[in-house]
Amino acid sequence: MSYKENFKNELVSLNLAVDNQQDFFHTISNDLYTKGYVEKTFEKAILERESTYPTGLQLDHFAIAIPHTDVIHIRQPFVAIYRLIKSVEFYQMGTDDVIVPVKDILVLGINEPKKQVGLLSNLMQCFTRNEFVEQYKGAVSAEEITELIKNNL
Structure with a gap:
């Protein structure tokens, strides 16, 4: 089962400025809605x-969050990738x-x-490999990031 078609360059933002987690979700929800990927109900x-099931993940030398929600809020499948200018706080998964x-x-x-479970599992496997994380952190364009992930899934 391939998830590669869910990664699109238009859904990669490597320089996003937000103040906190709520600001992040507000900003991306508007963008994803405008692009036709989510319903208006997505942000809430x-x-x-x-808040119920935190998605922060502290790995060896890297922290990532992989938020998601129920399928009824999704118009068309996607994986959107964001790199923030300054970090925001997420709670560690399971805490x-x-x-x-x-x-x-x-x-x-x-x-x-x-x-969703399969994709989440595959992504977490990628991000537990130091070589992948180093390449991911070094990627400077949407194309580089989407190719890297597609080649490693």
Whole structure:
């Protein structure tokens, strides 16, 4: 099962300026809605899901968040990739008290629940490999990032 078609250059932003997590979700929700990927309900839904099921992930030398929400808020499947200018706080996955400062965020917009688990698992495997993380951190364009991920999934 391939997820590669969900990665598009138009959904990569490597210089996003936001003040906090709420500002991040507001900014990207408007953008994704304008581009036709999500419903108007997406912003509220992803904020609620993040507060209940945090998605921050502190790895060896890298922190990432992989937020997502229920399929009813997704118009067409996507994975949007954001690199923030300054980090925002996410809670560590599986906790409600461990804060992870995150600059890299992959937002999953999957419209088939069974696919979401597989994609999440594949992405987490990529980000646990130091070689992949170094290449990811070194990528400076949307094309580089999407190619890197597509080649490693």
